[in-house]
Amino acid sequence: MASHGDRGIKAKPMRLSTVLNRPANRGAPTPLARPNIAPRLSKISRKSSAMGRGPLKADPRPLKDAEFMRIQQELVTQFLEARGDIHGLGPRALSGPSGKEFKVIVSALQRALDPRPRNVQAKVEDQVPTLLRRLRYPFQVSKSALTAVGAPHSWPPILGSVSWLVTCINYIETVVADRSLAGGAGSEVGPDVIKATSFEHLTRSYKAFIAMEDDKQEEIDEKMFAGFRQENALVAERIEAKKREREELSDRVAQLKTEQSPLSCAQQELDLVKRDQQKFETLIQAQQDQQKQLKQRVAERESDLAFKKRELSATQQEIENLRAQVAAQNISIDDVNKMMNERKKLEQMRANAAAHRANMEKEAYQLEMMVEEDLDKLQAQVHEYNVAAQHLKLIPQTAKRAGGRQLEINIDRTAHSSSELCPIDIKGFVIPALQELKEVYTIKWRSTGTHKLGLQEQHDSLCERLAEQKETHKEAEQRINKLEDDLQGIKDAIDEDARLAGKKIEGMKMAVERLKNHGEASVAQAAEEAKAAKAAYEEVARDCEAKEDRLTAAFNNMLDLLRESYQHVGVTIREVRDQIRLSWKEQGQPASNAMLVAPGTPLCTPLRSHAA
Template identity: 20%
Template sequence: MSMAPQGFMSNFNSSNNVDQSLYSNNSSSNLNRVEALRSTPLDRKAYGIGTNNLDTSSYGPSTIMQKKNPRLMTQTPSGNQFKGGNIFETTRRTTLGAGLLNTVSRNAKVVDDPRPIKSKEFMNMAKQKVSEYLTHRRFPKEINLDAHTGRFIEDCFKFLYARLDPFYTFGRKFEDDIYSILKNIKYPYLENLTKSKLRNPASVSSWPEVLAFLVWLTELNLLVDKIENDNMMGGGNESMASNSVRFEDKVFYEYLINAYPIWLNGNDEPTEIEQNLENQFLQKSQIASDENSKLEAELGELQDELAQLENHKSPLQIEEEQQIALEKDMDLLGAYKKKLELLISKTGEKIEYLDRNNELLDSDNKIIDQEIEKVNAILNEQKISIVEVGQMNSEKMRLSASLDENQQILAEKQKEVWMKETDIQKFLDTIESVDNKYNESVSQIDFSMISDINAIPTRVPNNLASNDIVASDIHIRVNLNSNDPSQIVQPPLKPELEKSLGKVRELVLFNSNLLSAATFEISEENIKLEDIKHEMTEKINELTKKCDRLQKDAEFLRSTIIEQSKIPSLEINSLENEIQILELSIGDTEQQAKESFVVCKTNLEYIKRTAAQYEDILSRELVDSLDEVLKMQNYVRTRLAESAKIIFMD
C-alpha cells in the first residue's frame, strides 16, 4: 500500500499511468490514448464525438444509444450532450450492455429495488465488494464499512464517482449533489432514496439504501474499467483487431468505390485496381510479419529474462534469506532476553530476600531499642528507688523503735494486769476467808447468853484494792434475842458485802477486759509492723536483686547491640552496593535489549514491506508481460491466418 496522496485523483494518475505504460509501444505512432483522470477518450474526433452521424445499427434495443443525444454513463451534469459519429471512427461501444447493472431497462418504468438490500447476506456481499474495490484502487483512508460514519460515506462516494468524472465540483450540500448525480447517471432505484436519508446516510434506517447505491456505483466503475482496458488493448497498435477492421473496411470501401462504377458500365475491371488491393494486403501482411518477428524477438528476450530470473536468486528470495537470518537473530535475542528476564527475576528474588532481611533487622533493631528504652526506664526508676530505699530504711528504723517501745509498754501493762489480778485474787480470797470465819463465828454464838448488844461499830478500810472503792462507816447492831437469824445483825452484812464484792468484781473484770483489748490491739499492731517489716525487707531484697540483674542485662545488651550493629551495617552497605551494581547492569542490559529489539523490529518491518512491494511489482509485471505476450502472439497468429486466407482466396 502506497502513502496517501494529497487528493483523491492522484491515485488515479499513478495507477492509470502504470497501466498505460504496460501497453505502450514506442514503434507505433498512431495511439488512441485515454485521459488519465477521465473515462472518456482524449481524442474526441477519433471516437466519433463532435459529428452528427450516429449509427445505431450495431446496438441492441435496450441500450441508452437509442435515445436522441443521450448522455454517456461517464458524463455527468458538468459535461455536454453526446453527439455520435461514424461506426468506422469509434473503437468501442458506449453502452453498458447486459452486465452487472442491467437490473431494469432504461426505458422501463422505475420499480422497487428487487435486490434484498436489507438482508444480511446482501449487505455482507456489498461491503466485501466495495471494500475490495477501494483497496484495489488504493483508497487513501482506512476502510471499515462496519463502523461507517457520514464523513466516511461522503469520502467513499466522492472517490467512486471521481473514476467517472474527476472534474466534478461538489457543492456545499452533499445530499443535493448525491441526488443530482444519481439522477443524471440514471440510478434505477432513485425513488427509494430521499434527501432526508442522504442527509444522514450513516443512520440505521438509511444505511441499506446508501450501501445499495454504493455497490451499484462500484459495479459501474468495474464495468467502465473493463471497457477502458478493452479499448486500451485494441488501440495500442496499428495491427490490433479494431484497427484491422478499420483497415479492411477502408480498403474494400475504396475498392468498391473504384470498381462499382466500372462494373455498372459493363467494362472490364482494370488490373491496377486488384493489383493495388493485393499490394495493400501484401504490405499489411509484411507489416504483420515484421510485427510478429518483433514480438517473437521480444518474447525470446522475455523468456531469456525469465530464465535468468529463474536461475538467479530473486530479490524476494534474498529478502527471505535475510528474513530467516533476522528471525534467527530474533530467536537469539529472545533467548538472551529470557536469560536477562531470568537474571532479573533472580535479582528481584535476591532483592526481596535482602528486603526481608532488612525488615527483620529493622524489627530486631526496634525490639532492641524497646529493650534499651525499658532498661533506661528501669534504671531511671532504680535511681528513684534508691532514694525510696533510704526513706524506707529510716521508716523501718522508726517503726522498729516504735515497736520496741510498744513492746516495753505491753510488758509493763501485762505486769500491771498481772499485779491487779493478783491483788483481786488476794482480795477475793480474803473476802472468802472472812465469810467463812463469819459463818463459823455465827454458828458458835450462844444466843441465850448474849444480851442486847447495842451497836458494834465496824469500819471498813479504804482502798482495799487498786481500784477506787469508797467505803463508808457501817454501824452494826447485834440483837441476840431475835428469833429470826436474819434479824440478829442489823443491818445484814452479807447482802451489802455481796453487793460491794459484785461491784468490785465487775470493776475488776471491766479493767481486765480493757487491759486484754489494749493488749490485743498492741499485739495486732505489733504483728502488722512485723509483717510490714518483713515485706519491706523482701521488697528491698527483690529490688536489689532486680537492679543487679537489670544492670547485667543492660551491660549485655549494650555489648550485643554494639556487636550486632556493626555486622548488619557492613552487610547492608555491601548489599546496597551490589544492588546498585545490579540495577545499573540491568538498566544497561534492558536499554541495549530494547534498542536492539526496536532496530531488529524496524529492519524486519522494512524488509517485509520491501519484499511485499518487490513481490507485488514483480508478480504484476510478470503477469502483465506474459498476458501481453500471449495476447500479441494469439493476435499475430490470427492475423496471419486471416491474411493468408485472404491472399489464397484472391
C-alpha cells in the first residue's frame, strides 16, 4: 500500500491555478472520479495521537459485546451499500463471513482507499495485516485469525479492524478531502495549489530561458506576484470578515452572559408555579375540610329540621283537635274568664322561658369562650410538649428515643366530644411511656454520677501521685544542680592545676635555657638539673593524667546517674499524664495540654547537650 501511496503522490491530477483560473498541467491525464486517498490516510494516521506509535497489547473496546458488534455491522453495511459493493454478500455475511465474502469486503475497502486497478492477486491473510500495519492500526491482527475469519473467536477483532478502516475512510471523504477546510470557504489555496502555481511559474521561466526570451521573465514574475497579491487580498478580506464575525459572536456571547438565561427564568417561573400549586393545594385541603364540616352541620340541621317538622305536625294536629274540642264545647263566661287567666299564665310562663333561654344562651356563649381560651392554652402546652419531645428525640415515631412508639400529641379543635379531642391516650399511654423513660434515664444518671465520683477519686489520687512525682522531680533537679555546681568546681580546680603546672613548666623551660647559656664547667650540673626537671615534669604530668582520669570517670558516673534519674522521672510523669488523660476522657472533659506538660521538661535539652 505504501507503493500505491507513492504512485498516488507522483500522479498529477488536474489542478486549477488560483492565479490564472486554468489547468496547471495541460498534458496530464484526466483523473479518476475518486482520487487516491491512501497517502492522506497514512499522513492522518501518522499525525493521530490517539492511535499511538505501535500496536497495543490489548484492545480496550468491547469487541465481543453483542450491541457493539451490531453497531459495527451496521456501519460496515452502510459503507458497502453506499458504494454498491453489497452484492455477493449473504444476509449474515457480517456476523461470520466466509473467506470469499471477506475477500469481497477487503476488495471494497481497497477500492475506497486507492481506486486504481491492480494486477497483483495476493492472499487476503497477507494483504490485511500489511494494510493495517501501514495505516498504523494500533492493534495486532494475526494471520491465523484471518485464515479462519468466520470463526466466533476470530471474527470480533477482525470486525473491529474493518470498522476502524471504514471510520477512517468516512472521515477522509467528509473532512480531509474537502479543500475548503484547507483554504477557507470558496478558496482553492492549499499546499498542492501552491506547488502547482510554483511549478507553472518554473515551467514558463524555463521555456523563456530556452527560447532566450529573458525580457519576458519580468512579465512572468509579475503575473505570479499579481496572483499572490490577489490571493493575499482575498485572504485579508476573509480575515477581516472572520474578525468581524468573531467580534459579533463575542458581543453575542457577552450579551448572553449578562442576560438571564431562559432556563433560569423558566426555573423561577416553575418555582413560582410550584409555590402557587402548594398554596392552592393547602387552600383546597382547607376548603375540603370546611366543606366536610359544613356538610356535617347541614346534616345535623336537616335532622333538627325533620324533628321540628314532626313536632310542628304533632302540634298542628293537637291544635286541630283542641279547636274541634272547643267547637264542640258550650262556652260560658266563667270558662272564658278561666281561659283568659290560663292564657295570661301561659304568656307569663312563655316570657319567663324566653328570659331563661336568653340567660342560657348568654351562659352558653360565655362557656364557649372559656372553652376556646382553655383550648388555646391546651394547644400552647401541647406545642411546648411537642417541641420539647422533638428536642429530646421522642418524636416522630422513628426518632432515636421513641422506640417505635407514637408519643406526639395533636389537638382536634373541631371535635364534638372530649374523647375525640385527642386521638392518643395520654393517661394510659403517653404518661406511662414518659415515666418509663424518666426512670431509665434516672438510673443512667445515678450510675453516671457514681462513675463520676469514682473517676473524681481516681483523678484526686492521680493528682496526689503527680504532686509526689513533682516533688521527686524537684529533688532530682536540685541534685542535678548540686552535681553541676560540683562539676563546675572540679573543672575550675583542674583548670587551676593545669595553669600552675603550665607556669611550673614555663619556669623549668626558662631554667633549662639559662643552663644552656652556662659554660662547659656547669654542663654536668645543668644536665643533672635538667634530668631532675624532666623527672619533676613527668611526675606532674602523671599526676595531672591520673586526676583527669578520675574526674572523667566521676563525671561519666554522674552523667549515668543523672540520665537514669531523668528517664525514671520522665517515664513516671508520662504514666501519670496518660492516666489523667484517660480519666478526663472517661469523664467527657477535654484534656488541657498545658496542664499535662511534664515539669522540668526544659531541662532535658541543656542536660543532653552538656552530656554530649
